[in-house]
Amino acid sequence: MVIKQNKxxxxxxxxxxxxxxxxxxxxFTEVSLAANFTNGSVIxxxxxxxxxxxxxxxxxxxxxxxxxxxxTESSIPEFNGLEGSFESIQPSLDNHGPARVAxxxxxxxxxxxxxxxxxxxxxxxxxxxxxxxKQTLESFAKYGFNKIRMLVFPKYFHHKHExxxxxxxxxxxxxxxxxxxxYTFDFKKYNVEYFRNFEERVKDLLKLGxxxxxxxxxxxxxxxxxxxxxxxxxxxxxxxKYLMARISSLRNVWWSLANEYDQIKDIKTGKMRCGIDxxxxxxxxxxxxxxxxxxxxxxxxxxxxxxxxxxWITHASIQRINTYGLIMDLKKKYDKPVIxxxxxxxxxxxxxxxxxTGEVELFRHWLSAMAGGYATHGECYIVKGxxxxxxxxxxxxxxxQSAPRLKFLKEIMDSLPYxxxxxxxxxxxxxxxxxxxxxxxxxxxxxxRNQKGRPNRRAKIGEKLEGDTGTYEVxxxxxxxxxxxxxxxxxxxxxxxxxxxxxxxxKAVLLxxx
Numbered sequence: 001m002v003i004k005q006n007k008x009x010x011x012x013x014x015x016x017x018x019x020x021x022x023x024x025x026x027x028f029t030e031v032s033l034a035a036n037f038t039n040g041s042v043i044x045x046x047x048x049x050x051x052x053x054x055x056x057x058x059x060x061x062x063x064x065x066x067x068x069x070x071x072t073e074s075s076i077p078e079f080n081g082l083e084g085s086f087e088s089i090q091p092s093l094d095n096h097g098p099a100r101v102a103x104x105x106x107x108x109x110x111x112x113x114x115x116x117x118x119x120x121x122x123x124x125x126x127x128x129x130x131x132x133x134k135q136t137l138e139s140f141a142k143y144g145f146n147k148i149r150m151l152v153f154p155k156y157f158h159h160k161h162e163x164x165x166x167x168x169x170x171x172x173x174x175x176x177x178x179x180x181x182x183y184t185f186d187f188k189k190y191n192v193e194y195f196r197n198f199e200e201r202v203k204d205l206l207k208l209g210x211x212x213x214x215x216x217x218x219x220x221x222x223x224x225x226x227x228x229x230x231x232x233x234x235x236x237x238x239x240x241k242y243l244m245a246r247i248s249s250l251r252n253v254w255w256s257l258a259n260e261y262d263q264i265k266d267i268k269t270g271k272m273r274c275g276i277d278x279x280x281x282x283x284x285x286x287x288x289x290x291x292x293x294x295x296x297x298x299x300x301x302x303x304x305x306x307x308x309x310x311x312w313i314t315h316a317s318i319q320r321i322n323t324y325g326l327i328m329d330l331k332k333k334y335d336k337p338v339i340x341x342x343x344x345x346x347x348x349x350x351x352x353x354x355x356x357t358g359e360v361e362l363f364r365h366w367l368s369a370m371a372g373g374y375a376t377h378g379e380c381y382i383v384k385g386x387x388x389x390x391x392x393x394x395x396x397x398x399x400x401q402s403a404p405r406l407k408f409l410k411e412i413m414d415s416l417p418y419x420x421x422x423x424x425x426x427x428x429x430x431x432x433x434x435x436x437x438x439x440x441x442x443x444x445x446x447x448x449r450n451q452k453g454r455p456n457r458r459a460k461i462g463e464k465l466e467g468d469t470g471t472y473e474v475x476x477x478x479x480x481x482x483x484x485x486x487x488x489x490x491x492x493x494x495x496x497x498x499x500x501x502x503x504x505x506x507k508a509v510l511l512x513x514x
Contacts, residue, residue: 007087010065011097011110013249014086016058016072018048018079028242029188031056032075039064039088044293048074049245052192059249061294062088063097063110098251099211099297101314105337105372106419107297110251114419117339118410119147119213119376120403123259124155125395126201127169127194136395137204143398144407147211149341149376151259152198152243155393156224162350163380164387165220167394169194172225183225187235190242199247206252213341214247215301216240217279218259219272229265233280237287244292253296255288256317257281260303274304285312301341309334317341323364324434327373328423338373340364345392346400347380354380354392358401362479363448363503365406369413370434370446372423377406408482412505416442427460437462440470440492443508449501457498459506464493472508479503 002017016035024030033048035058048058056079062068065088072082091097097110107115120143125136140148153173157165173194176185202212217236219228231239247253264278265271281300288298289312299317300307306318316330319342330338346361347354356364361377368375378392379400389396421436427445428435434446445459461472470492476485480502489511490496496506 001082001084003084003086005086007089008062009095010062010088010091011095011251012061012091014060014062014068014088016048016070016084018056018058018072018082020054020056020076020078022076022078023054026189027054027056028190029238030075031079033058033072033079034074035060035070035072037062037068037070039066039068046249046293047241047245047291048072048079049242050190050192051196059245061098061249061251062086063294064088065090094209095251098294099254101297101337103419104335105331107315107337107374108419114414115146116410116413116418117147117211117374118145118406119149119339119341119374120145121149121342121345121376121378121392122395123149123151123215123218123393124165124167125393126150126198127154128167128394128396132389132394132396133201133204135397136391137208139391139395139398139403140205140210141208143403144410145377146209147213147254147376148205149213149215149256149259150201151215151218153218153221153227154225155218155220156222157220157393159349159351162387163382163390165390165393166224167388173227185225185227185230187231188238190239195243195246199250202247202250202253206250209252211252211254212250213254213256213299214243215256215259216243216284217257217261219263219265219278220259222265222272223270226265233283236279236284240284240287241291244288248292248294248296251294255292255296255298257284257288257298257300259301260319261300261307262303262305276305281307282310282312285310288312299339306330309336315339319343321364323368323373323375324371324430327368327371331372338371339376340368340373341376342378343368343375345378345380346402347390347392348382349380358405359480359503361400361402362405362409365402366409366446366479366503366505367434369409369418370423370436370444372421372436377402379403405480405482408477408479412444412477412507416444416507416509426463433457433459435459441510443472443506445496445506445508447498447504447506449503457504459496459498459508461490461494461496461508462492464491468492471511473511475507477505477507479505 102108174185175189315337
């Protein structure tokens with residue numbers, strides 16, 4: 001037994017490595033391995049996994065400070081009953097722990113630090129060449145994105161001959177053969193190189209403080225690998241178990257059961273259809289809830305049918321262009337956070353899902369925030385006729401107009417007590433203006449562009465009460481040009497009038513009151 005660390009930060013990864021002298025026909029299924037970890041009060045079980053070259057590993061994320069001891073249990077004697085210990089020490093300044101639900105509708109890290117989720121999409125960036133991956137990570141960091149939607153399995157998607165999503169990874173997830181017509185996989189034998197690469201990409205995100213929204217299944221490999229259609233329910237559970245053993249100890253992992261869970265390939269017609277019978281998602285969701293030692297966030301993403309509320313769902317992940325009213329409705333219905341993970345993408349495709357202007361992308365994202373929810377950006381630009389290297393799937397260098405403006409949005413939200421703010425319907429109409437407030441101490445008003453018959457707009461700074469001498473620092477933001485138009489001190493009940501033609505936000509923070 002090899003233990004490489006005797007001290008590990010809280011919320012970091014402790015690893016045990018074991019080697020066997022025996023040979024197995026299928027080491028993934030013939031050997032069971034786990035370890036029970038305890039710090040004296042809580043016992044947690046971490047599953048082990050086969051990592052190739054007669055090597056098994058067990059990974060564990062400590063969630064408390066102090067001494068942990070562990071003992072192994074295995075189906076083979078040489079791995080059974082081994083014992084050891086390590087010390088969990090204080091986390092470093094940039095280690096805030098895994099993301100958790102906070103205040104019912106929001107997110108914070110485990111140490112209580114608020115997390116304003118601002119996502120983007122790069123489904124298959126993980127298996128592109130190193131140079132492309134480097135550009136992708138630089139784009140994520142440059143624009144402040146902190147949650148990335150990404151697939152485990154490779155993607156193949158040709159849409160009306162417009163785009164060519166067809167890069168093959170260097171290796172495929174499962175062992176198998178290609179006979180010139182179709183692939184034959186053994187879904188109980190995992191290609192270690194494929195999964196090792198995927199976990200390294202999750203670690204790349206962790207170094208940047210970015211959450212990895214890991215999508216376990218998707219239907220966009222039809223007429224190519226067809227992993228989703230062919231893998232059985234039991235094989236799917238085994239695959240989830242293997243992946244969890246490999247990466248659940250990484251604090252930035254989120255689980256998304258599927259991308260468009262209700263997309264199904266009709267075997268008779270060969271076309272995609274909508275239905276809720278693609279897979280037993282409740283079985284998978286409950287399995288993750290019951291077997292993930294760290295209770296990472298869990299969701300499932302829809303195409304048309306928003307998945308009903310379940311105890312294994314920690315937050316709703318939706319796909320709708322209604323980023324305001326629907327988010328508020330689902331917050332009330334589910335009493336959980338809501339993320340609009342696809343409100344269509346900025347781009348220049350002919351298809352409507354990929355041809356939003358930067359202004360519309362920005363507006364829809366702002367509406368999600370004004371509803372007290374969160375959203376995920378994506379860009380689908382064909383650049384210089386290149387139909388393959390679309391950022392929304394393969395990453396690269398972002399070119400979207402909305403990306404820098406979304407960073408500005410996040411900066412504004414991070415300057416406010418966002419998790420404590422609720423909709424204020426008394427100040428705005430919910431069509432041309434939207435408002436959030438925290439009691440009388442903070443206000444944020446979103447004002448849309450001037451419309452015909454509306455020569456100016458206004459944001460009212462709360463209600464002036466009798467004898468009230470409260471004053472507010474009022475900042476007016478130009479949300480497209482990402483600058484401050486004005487900053488002044490005003491009293492309660494003051495009106496901020498603007499004729500500027502862009503979309504604006506007005507932030508008012510209480511300075512003093514009597």
